[in-house]
Amino acid sequence: MRVWSLLLLATVMITGCGRVPDGQVELIADIATDGQRLIVKNGDAFVWQDAEVVINGEYVYRAELLPRGASALPFSAFITEYGHRVLDSDASLRSVEIRVPDARDGVPGRYKW
Amino acid sequence: MIFFKRYKMLAAVLLVFLFLASSLLWSEVPMQTYQAAARDESRFAFCLFPEQAEKLEIRAWMSDVPGADFCAGPDRLFQKGGQAPLSSFYPIYDGASSQEEFAASYPYLPSDALAGYGKTVYPVEYGKARLFFLDGARMEAGDPAQLDWLKRAAAENRQPHTVVLVDEVPSSDLFWQAVEEAQASLVLTAREVYAYEPFLAQTAASYEGAARGRYGRWRPTEQISRPFLLELEGDASTLEVQAKDRTGATLDQLTLAVPQGQGQAAETVAVGIQSLWRYHLAMPEIKAAVPEGYDLTGEHPILQPFALPPDDWRHPLYEDGTWRVGRAPFGYRNDDLGTSWIRTDLEGRTGEAAYYFRTTFELADDPAVIRDLVLHVAFEDGYAAYLNGEEIARDGIRTGWIDAYSLAETNDLVLYQRSSIRDHIGKLVKGTNTLAVEVHRSHPKAPNLSFDLSLSYEKK
Structure with a gap:
């Protein structure tokens, strides 16, 4: 019960934060974590294509397609440009950014927390 | 006695406990669990008001029919009288009112089950039975749409019992071919009961065999002089049609036994x-x-x-x-x-x-x-x-x-x-x-x- 409460609290705390630069489409997204995965909810009406999800500015998960609805992305799937992976014990989130090169008519989409 | 005098409070508690425990002996403790007593979903029971010499007070009678979930009958027999519709009454369209009046009187009926027929032609799914309410006059006029729909709809979700209700059966043999193809056990009209003979297990007194194709006929309105209704009750394998008077006494009946597997495609x-x-x-x-x-x-x-x-x-x-x-x-x-x-x-x-x-x-x-x-x-x-x-x-x-x-x-x-x-x-x-x-x-x-x-x- 306590774990669920913490997860709920974490979800509430990290939802809907951040600002998107001008000239980009703001993606509709929710994020949460269970301690081992980043749960990303694509709330847009379209599947995100060639999406990048970046944790703490350096750990990147790339997906040709990120479906609508929620996905549970394991931290182990996020790697740095040097090939380092996020360790479970190092899973404290400081920032999350989602980038999509074409969100609407060629305009990039972005979500920042 | 010394015990009771010395421990009055304990003795009083014991007496109360014994009294409560003894209630198990003289009260009727439920011995059946809720699940065991749950209704058998395959059973069904409904009633039909045939047309007879004496006009029936259908609303009053329906409230006295135990076990029947709904009743059916020709539209003209149902006294609407400006009262609110009774959603447990399923009318057979008989031409006594226009399609629009009929729809207004029975707003709870499904609409356009067959395109162009409004609420006058419709199916009812009920337990192991499917009931098809048809417009006999339009069939008599040569419109084949209802027969095609009946055969198609009956085949889509076949049940052990298919019952066709129509005010009067059309004269054409095509109707009987269609109901047989739809594997109808019974055809009920305002005055007659037609039973599929291969399934017949018990006949009524005035039953006539092979009256129309493979269907025999029972005319209870000619046989029974006092007011009655027909109660239809069945499960996956049997279907009973009982004529009952207002007191619930059975006046006559016929029974159909459906072979196992009949009505359900393998x-x-x-x-x-x-x-x-x-x-x-x-x-x-x-x-x-x-x-x-x-x-x-x-x-x-x-x-x-x-x-x-x-x-x-x-x-x-x-x-x-x-x-x-x-x-x-x-x-x-x-x-x-x-x-x-x-x-x-x-x-x-x-x-x-x-x-x-x-x-x-x-x-x-x-x-x-x-x-x-x-x-x-x-x-x-x-x-x-x-x-x-x-x-x-x-x-x-x-x-x-x-x-x-x-x-x-x-x-x-x-x-x-x-x-x-x-x-x-x-x-x-x-x-x-x-x-x-x-x-x-x-x-x-x-x-x-x-x-x-x-x-x-x-x-x-």
Whole structure:
């Protein structure tokens, strides 16, 4: 019960934060974590294509397609440009950014927390 | 006595306890559990008001009929009198009022079950019976639409008992051919009861054999002089028609015995529940390709078959030899079903989003002779199923593209939900067929995941 409460609290705390630069489409997204995965909810009406999800500015998960609805992305799937992976014990989130090169008519989409 | 004098309070408590305990002897303690006493869903009972010399007070009589869930009768017999409609009365259209007046009097009836007939022609599903209310006058005028609809509708969801209700039977033999093709056990009119003779187990006193084709006739209104109604009661194998007076006394009856299997097309099980499946944790390394032309959102109809590459896990030729083998139901649960129902425990608490399942079956019949294809799926939280590489069913998860990390919506366990997937009969092939199913949970820490499935078909 306590774990669920913490997860709920974490979800509430990290939802809907951040600002998107001008000239980009703001993606509709929710994020949460269970301690081992980043749960990303694509709330847009379209599947995100060639999406990048970046944790703490350096750990990147790339997906040709990120479906609508929620996905549970394991931290182990996020790697740095040097090939380092996020360790479970190092899973404290400081920032999350989602980038999509074409969100609407060629305009990039972005979500920042 | 010394005990009672010394321990008055204790003695008083004991006496009260003994008194309460003794109530078990003289009260009627319920000895049957709620579940045991639950209604048998296959049983049904309804009544019919025939036209007779004395006008009946249908509203008052209906409130006195025990056990009948609803009553039927010709529209003209029902006293509307400006009162609110009685939704437990199903009228037979007899031309006494216009279609519009009829619709206004009985707003609860289904509309346009047959296009152009408004509420005058409609079916009623009830227990193991299907009732078809028809407009006899339009059939008599030569309109074949109702007979075509009757044959088609009866075949779509056949039940042991099909009952046709019509004010007066048409004179054409086409009507009798149609009701026999619809496998109707009974045809009920305003004054007559026609029974399918091969099923007849007990006849009424004034019964006439082979009155119309293979249907015999009982005219209770000519036989019985006092006011009565007909009570119809049955289950999967029998159907009784009893004429009863206002006191509930049975005046006469006929009984039909339906042979086992009659009315239900033989169902062939291609994949049974508790079958063996190959299974694997879903992971991106297990390839799932996006076919050309596939709508990623799943919001547009699929108009053409998709060609998956053979290394896609949903493809019939996918090499799944390294996958584990287990018997359904699969999953893990935090309730009693975890031990009593689950046959293969999945290592679900690892936090993965989904599992993939594959199995094959041999189809000896040509798909062209198959009339219906039926899935029964038990799942929690969501699933998508594929037959020979093409999607045939999905529930509890977003439409469109999903992958190994996709999460389902939060759902309670659904146990063996039945769905007809006859639109996918064309995806079957004679010989070896492959079923592939992905089952997703709603959260990496969700406590339950379940899956079992059967696939069966009915031949034409």
